[in-house]
Amino acid sequence: MHPIFHKYLDKFYNKIELDDILIMESMVHNHAADEPGIVQKITDPETIINIYNDMERGHSERGSIIKSRIHHGLDFFTFSLDGKIIATTWIIHNHPRFIDEIAIDVEPIENSLWIRDIYTIKNQRGKNIFSRFLYKIIEEYYTNKIERLFSDISKSNTSSLRAHRKYGFKTILSIYYINLFNKLIIRKIPKTSLNITIYHEDRSILVINSN
Secondary structure: HHHHHHHHHHHHHHHHHOOOEEEEEEOOOOOOOOOOOOOEEOOOHHHHHHHHHOOOOOOOHHHHHHHHHHOEEEEEEEEEEEOOOEEEEEEOOOOOOOEEEOOOOEEOOOOOOEEEEEEEOOOOOOHHHHHHHHHHHHHHHHHOOOOOEEEEEEOOHHHHHHHHHOOOOEEEEEEEEEEEEOEEEEEEEOOOOEEEEEEEEEEEEEEEEEO
């Protein structure tokens, strides 16, 4: 990018309120293995859609989104208490994390999991479900070989951000962006040690990167 354009783009960032995607990292926290709760991995898209609807998280595009996530190597897990699903999440292991809002891939990191869209029903929040859920996933499905956890969330998602920080997640990268009419993405990606592939163009959007 030409230095003059970069200068004016920085002024543009400072004048408008952008959302930002936070990439966060935490070491795995051990948890009492005998605490109640059952974790289950679900692979059938229709079953996942029904779970979303039962938790009042469904919408008209959810089916295509769920099928796309499975196609790209994401695994879906539920956490149940007393026979009722109270939390869900997607887990990425040994696959890139494609963040579609800003058109980047983050390459997988050894001995780690990437958490995507972790959700706990409202009346169960504040009860340490987040930590118990993650611990049981690692213990039962990844044989405790996971050392680090990664996640990406919108800074405006304050409830999720609070839960991540309570677990011990710390922000390692903030990516500022604006998406205009699904045609133009303007983003600012600071230097990072993460292995990121940055997409510049496709058929539907033009991406201007300030890196």
